[in-house]
Amino acid sequence: MNDDQLLRYSRHILLDELGIEGQQRLLAAHALVIGAGGLGSPVALYLATAGVGTLTIVDDDTVDLTNLQRQIVHNVERIGRPKAESAAQTLHGINPEVRVNALRERADPARLNELVAQADVVLDCSDNFATRQAVNAACVAHAKPLVSGAAIGFDGQVSVYDTRDAVHPCYACLFPPDAPFEEARCAIMGVFAPLVGIIGSVQAAEALKLLAGVGNSLAGRLQMLDARHMEWTEIAIARAPECPVCQRR
16 A cells, blocks of 8 residues: 555554455455445445445436435536446545446346456445346355345345355345335335435445455344334344255355
8 A cells, every 4th residue: 555545544554453454455345336326325435435446336327306315425416417427426536546437227137247246245225126136146146245235214224145155145035036025116105314324334334344354244134224213123034945046056
């Protein structure tokens, strides 16, 4: 690391658990972020400020006025612009050393197969069930850790699905792809603005820990937040013996 990096990341380096070696691992890492909305905003901001060397951000949407209540990586001047490009501009302004690949596209399974293979960690910040399943399948296929978050109304959830360890479940173990699922969208249900910040920040923390090799991840545990009462509930989750995704790997 050069002198500027030693100064920029000094508060990380001071942490005994992280230090120079952990920070160097972050600088060399590549994180794939699916979605640049409510969850993707804090995720991208914290990964960039923490010094993750390469960020690939995938989102096919454009910035809308209704987004600005919670999607803090964007601003009013960028209404109508692609979210991935808007996020990249913000991140460059905070940490110009981070390489940001801004992809304005909806990643289908074939494209996800390419993108996941190139990443060290994947963060699912999408807002629909089909994308979450496709991201999970690609992560299982390439043995990449997946940090998944969701938020609607006042309720959020976050976990890590890391099938590099055979005991840990994948997303499909908990949410089977063929199970009936009713989509809940922010445009219909609403969402409490700070909720996505809380869940997205936990996602960023889990990704940084995985990349730096610090502490224990949320693999095998699902944390759920009721922001009305600021109450966290944690449940243990196990690999499903008949999971159609990770058991066929």
